[in-house]
Amino acid sequence: MIQTMIVKLTKDVNVEEIKKADMGPYYAIRDTAVYPADSTGNPWTASYVSSTGDPIADLYNDMAAEKKAKAVYENLLKLTDDALLKDALRFLLEREIVHFKRFGEALRSVEEYNQSKRIY
Structure with missing residues (x-):
């Protein structure tokens, strides 16, 4: 975009x-x-x-990427005075925040699964 x-x-x-x-x-x-x-x-x-095959490591990596992208959009917002461009950048920034939260939820689910007792 x-x-x-x-x-x-x-x-x-x-x-x-x-x-x-x-x-x-x-x-x-x-x-x-x-x-x-x-x-x-x-x-x-x-x-x-990147993918390691370890879902926990991959989710942390995904969360870090979302934080980095958020920082880029914040910096881009400082570089423009175009109102329409700012609106689009704010949308992308908010999307990164949502992605970060969803990856965090997935991380908690994986960690809970890994800590649960399994009876076979």
């Missing part, structure tokens, strides 16, 4: 505005195309998605 926001914000931008925003190197390689990358230009890679 963030990449879509960037495309929408830059679709009618002229080259002079791109230069002024110090986005010349990005434009030279990609024009205004969507290119999933972090703020320093590192491309998205599947290595960002």
